[in-house]
Structures are given as C-alpha cells and as structure tokens.
Amino acid sequence: MLDIRYIVNNLKEVQNALATRGGEYPLGKIVSLDKKRRDILQEVEQLKAKRNTVSEEVAKLKREKKDASAIIAQMQEVNVRIKTLDDGLSEVEKDIKDIVLGIPNIPHSSVVIGKSDEDNKVEREHLKPAKFKFTPLPHWELGEQLGILDIERAAKITGSRFVVTRKMGATLERALINFMLDTHLKHGYEEIFPPFLINRESMTGTGQLPKFEEDAFAVKDTNYFLAPTAEVPVTNLLRNEVIPEDKLPINYTAYTACFRAEAGAAGRDTRGLIRVHQFNKVELVKFAAPEKSMEELEKLTADAERILKLLELPYRVSQLCTGDMGFSSCKTYDIEVWMPSYERYVEISSCSCFSDFQSRRINIKYKTKEGKSAFVHTLNGSGIAVGRCLAAIIENYQNEDGSITVPKVLVPYVGTNIIK
RNA sequence: GGAGGAAUAGCGAAGUGGUCAUAACGCGGCGGUCUUGAAAACCGUUUGACUGAAAGGUCGCGGGGGUUCGAAUCCCUCUUCCUCCGCCA
Numbered sequence: 037m038l039d040i041r042y043i044v045n046n047l048k049e050v051q052n053a054l055a056t057r058g059g060e061y062p063l064g065k066i067v068s069l070d071k072k073r074r075d076i077l078q079e080v081e082q083l084k085a086k087r088n089t090v091s092e093e094v095a096k097l098k099r100e101k102k103d104a105s106a107i108i109a110q111m112q113e114v115n116v117r118i119k120t121l122d123d124g125l126s127e128v129e130k131d132i133k134d135i136v137l138g139i140p141n142i143p144h145s146s147v148v149i150g151k152s153d154e155d156n157k158v159e160r161e162h163l164k165p166a167k168f169k170f171t172p173l174p175h176w177e178l179g180e181q182l183g184i185l186d187i188e189r190a191a192k193i194t195g196s197r198f199v200v201t202r203k204m205g206a207t208l209e210r211a212l213i214n215f216m217l218d219t220h221l222k223h224g225y226e227e228i229f230p231p232f233l234i235n236r237e238s239m240t241g242t243g244q245l246p247k248f249e250e251d252a253f254a255v256k257d258t259n260y261f262l263a264p265t266a267e268v269p270v271t272n273l274l275r276n277e278v279i280p281e282d283k284l285p286i287n288y289t290a291y292t293a294c295f296r297a298e299a300g301a302a303g304r305d306t307r308g309l310i311r312v313h314q315f316n317k318v319e320l321v322k323f324a325a326p327e328k329s330m331e332e333l334e335k336l337t338a339d340a341e342r343i344l345k346l347l348e349l350p351y352r353v354s355q356l357c358t359g360d361m362g363f364s365s366c367k368t369y370d371i372e373v374w375m376p377s378y379e380r381y382v383e384i385s386s387c388s389c390f391s392d393f394q395s396r397r398i399n400i401k402y403k404t405k406e407g408k409s410a411f412v413h414t415l416n417g418s419g420i421a422v423g424r425c426l427a428a429i430i431e432n433y434q435n436e437d438g439s440i441t442v443p444k445v446l447v448p449y450v451g452t453n454i455i456k
Numbered sequence: 457g458g459a460g461g462a463a464u465a466g467c468g469a470a471g472u473g474g475u476c477a478u479a480a481c482g483c484g485g486c487g488g489u490c491u492u493g494a495a496a497a498c499c500g501u502u503u504g505a506c507u508g509a510a511a512g513g514u515c516g517c518g519g520g521g522g523u524u525c526g527a528a529u530c531c532c533u534c535u536u537c538c539u540c541c542g543c544c545a
Contacts, residue, residue, distance in 0.1 A: 077507060081514040088514090091526040095474035104525075111525040278504095409504085 037136055037397045044070050053142045056149045056358035061139045066132060073128045080121040083114055137240075138247060141393040143358045144330070144367040150357025156370070157357065162341070163350035165374040166432065173438075174377030175430040176308035179205060181438060182455060184430075187308070196306075197298065197313045199423070204455045208429070208442070209316065211449035212422050213291050216318040216343055220419055223339055225289035225320065230269035232292055233260040238272040241398035243364035243390075250299045253313075262295035266319035267416045274323065275398040278409060284402055285324040285332055289419060292317065309427040310375075310382060316422035322415040325402060326392065329413035330367070333389040337369045340385045340419045347443045349428050350374040352381055366391040371420070373428045384424045387417025 043050050044067050054061055090111050097104040143149075148157045179185025184205025190198040201209050217227055236259050239245040244252060244264060253262040263269055270290045279286065294317045305311035320339055324332040337353065344351045356368040365388035372381030392411035395401070403409040433441045439456035447453050 074507070077514080081507070084515085085513055087525075091474075092476085094525055095476095098474070108525040115525075 037393060038139055038142065039392075039396065040066065040070060040132065040136060043067070043136075050142060054140065056143060057140055057361070058151060058359045059140070062135055063139075066135055069128055069132045069135075073125065073132065076121055076125045076128065080118055080125060083118050083121070087111060087114060087118070137397075140363045141366045141391060143361060144389070144391070146330070147361070147367050148355055148357040149359075151359040153356075153360045155357040156354045156360055159353045159355055159369065161350075161352040162345060163348065163374075165350045165376070168376065168434075170436045172376040172431060172434055174308060175427040178430055178434055178438065178440070179308075182440070184208070184455065185309075194313075197311065199309055199312055201426070204450065204452070205426070207450050208446070208455070209422060209426055211446050212425055212429075213316060213318060215346075215446060215449055216419060216422070217289060217291055219343060219346065220289040220318070220320065220339060223342070225287040225339075228266075228270050228273065228288045228290040230263075230266060230273070230290055230292060232263045232269075232295075234263050234268050234272075235259050236261070238268055238275070238398075241275060242268045242271050242394055243397070244268060247363065251297050253295050253297055263292055264296050265294050265418075266290040266292040266317065267321060270319060270321040271394060271414055271416065272398060274400045277400055279323065279400070279402045279412060281325060281402050281404045284412065285322050285328065288321040290319050290321070292319070309423040312423065315424075318419050318422065320387075320417050320419040323395075323400065323402075323412045324415060326410065326413050329389050329391065329415060332413075333367060333369070333387065333415055336415055336417050337371070337387040340371055340387055340417050343420050343425075344371065344373060344384070346445045347425070347429065349425075349432055349443075351384070362386070362388065364388075364390050364393050366393065369417075371418075373424065374432065375428060376431045382424060382428075384428065385418035385420040387415070389413060389415045 038050070043063055047063055047067060051061075051063055054063075090107055094104045094108060094111075097107075148155065150156065173181070176185060176187060180187065182205070184201060184203050186200040186202055187198075190200040193200070221227060233255065236245060239252065239261050244261075252264055255261065269292070270288050273288070274286075293314055295314050298311060298313060301311055309315070320336055322332050322336055341351070341353065351371055351373045354370050354372065356365075356370055361368050368386060368388040370383050371385040371387070373384040374380075375382045391413050394414045395411040400412050400414070401409045402412045429443060430440055433443065435441060437456070439454050442450055442453045442455060444453075
C-alpha cells in the first residue's frame, strides 16, 4: 500500500512512476476522496470537541445537583450529526482503501524501464550450460525411469499438477530442504517453521489479496488459505510490531510447502515438476532499515545464488524491468537455472525489495534510539524453490546410462554419490 | 468439544458511568546529583495515530459494534491467553 499522503502531495511523480509499469490507476480519485475525508474529519472533530466540553458541564451541573436536561437535549441533536458524519467518514475511508489496495508499488529509481520480460536485464551468469554427448532426457522421463518420480499416481491421489517423489527422489528432496536451511543458518538467518494455513488478514497484508484471490486455494467454510509462499506467514510474523533499530536487519529463513491454483497457467509447463499446485520452497525474508534495503536486496540475492553455486548448477540473474515486476515489489532480481530439456533458463528464485509497501499494510515499524519511528522495508526471495531445483539436478546431473550423479554437497545428506 | 476466568504503558498492576489515561503504585529503561569508579539513595524523564500553517483539536484501556449528554467501567460479538473436564498425534 502506497502512502496516501505521498500520493496526494506528489501526484504527477507517482503517476509517471506507475506508468512505467504499463497500467493506469485512478490517482485523481484518491486526491478528491482524501480532500473529502479531511473536510468531514474537521467538522466531526469540532463537534466532538464541543460534546466533550458539554459533557464536562453536565458532570459539573450534576455534581451541584442542578438541572442539565436542556444541554443534554441539545447534545442529543449534535450526536445525530456526529453519527451521520462518522458514517460518511468510514465510507470515504473504505473507498480510499479499496482503490489504494489495488495500486502497485512504485518502482525503485534504479530499475530498468521496460514493457515485458524481453526488456529484463541480465546481470550475470554463473557456469556455462553443459554440452551433453547424448540427448538428455527431461526430468519427468528420467525420474519415472528411475522410479524416483511418480506423476501418474499423484494424479490418482489428488489430480494433475501434483507429484509424488519416491525412493532417492524423496530422499533427495528432503536433503535439499535441509541443505538449503543449513546453508542459510550459517549465514545469519534464523529458522522459522510457520503454519501452512494463513488467514485473510495475513494474505492481504503481503499483497496476495484482494487482487489475486483466484491464485490461492481457500479452505472451505473457514477464513483460511493454503500458503502460496512462506513469505506470507513469515512476513506477517511481525505484523503490528515495532522493532528496535539495532535489531535490524532481521533475517529469517523458512521451509514450507507452497500451494498455488495456477489459474492462468492452463497448458503451460504441464509436465514434471516445473509448474505444480503444491511444491516445496525454502524462503528468505528480511526486515531492513529503509536506507539499507537496496544493499540488503543484493545480499539476499547473493544468499539465494549461493545455493546454486554450491550445487554447481548453471544459472543467471536478471533484473526485472518495470513492466515485468510483481505488484508489491519495488525492485526484483530473478534467478534462473539452466534446464536442459527446455533448452532455456527457468525461474528458480525471485528476490524482491518491497520498500514500505508491505509494512505499511501490516504495520511493521522500527524505532531509532532517538525515538523516531517509521515503517521498515521488507524483502524476500526464494532460497530456493526445492521442486524446480530437484528437476534441475536430475536434468543437469544425468549420465548417459540413465543414472544421476549426486551433487557433492548433497552426498553427506543422501549417503550416496549416484542414483541409478 | 464442555465449564469457568482474564486481556489497561516495555513488564507487573490500580481504576468497575462524570475532579480528568499526558493511567495511581511497583519494576525496568533513559538523563542527572552524590562517588576515584560502581552500587545504593535521591531528583527528573519514559505512548502512538490522525488533523491543522500554528495554537490547538480528535481518537486510542485486546479487535469490532451498541447503550448514554458522558464508557476502561454497562450490553453484544470476535480474537487471544489461563484453569478444570473430555478427546487426541
């Protein structure tokens, strides 16, 4: 949520900044509604001040055992007016909020301006994709062949876009989760294991709702949603809290299963582990002072990259242009891993700074020693998507005989260096 | 799932319709006096949001709603916590 006062005072600038995202937003409407709000506020507060004064008079008269019925009757009338104004006020406030909640974050000034993913800027690449002397198999074929992926039976249990991992596949998946968490713990992150069911307020806080309700699974007859990412529970961990400045930055890492309806993805990436309704992910979440948040974004991205470096997987990092960034983000780096069967890079992590967009929604502040308080900046990124990582390992580490070499760092976790 | 109790400042806690919540009292924090330094003692200080050019005003006693001229206090509702019972991994 943007700062309404900032919108009102910097209308042109906000308009231009949002235009780089390629959308149009009713900012003028906000300005006029805000004017209306303040007009009502002024009138109703004056009346309330009067009421407070008169109430004191009533108390005084009663104490002196005098008659107060005249001014009480007068106040009854004033109260009717107050009630009307108050109702009008909450209506205007709701209208403003409805609009503001639909407006995306302002891109950071350093972000590349562009329309679509074609305008994203590749920042760096790590390792060259390997050239196979044979035709590499896609992970779903090799996985089924080795009996470590069972997509058909997953469909029996639940439906399409679900997977079952088995034997070394299951072990490898569990190993990846532990390896990722262990690595982040070594680099200053605190481990969080949150609930997978999330209430509406939390989903709204981090921006999944109200705009993207169709992307989430709702639990029938409850107020709960299945977590689409650990970002939601972990960011909301500090909702309505004030953090002493010397505690910043706060670094959390969390493993959760993630659940996504993939409503708009019919026919895309239908095979294998790439686009499924339930997947595992290790997430990184940071809370930082505003002047440090861009620096922390670089660190967070490096922390996510570290996983791929240690796994020795080829990847690249792109900065998303204004037109391709997510709704709440002010700057985003995507990390993409090389997927031989696709013959292209596939997103495996998305690292974003949200400035105070989320913290204003969910009221997370920090307080300096001098007693000044302001909204913190929130950041998060996958550290990294486990399912896609598993797919990348299967494909990039496959051998001609249909076996898979286990990445060196995972050997202690799985107890073998080859899967066959 | 059933029965009862509770929620007030950083913490504990008083206040149960109108001389006051810039909230008694205690602890903690911060500043100071004293001290070579520290402790103790003493003195002072210690919420946030909105609105307004300012003076000022409004709101905030877990959240929301209601009664009243006036609500921390009465009523409804939701949430969380505690105690007991039942069930359970």
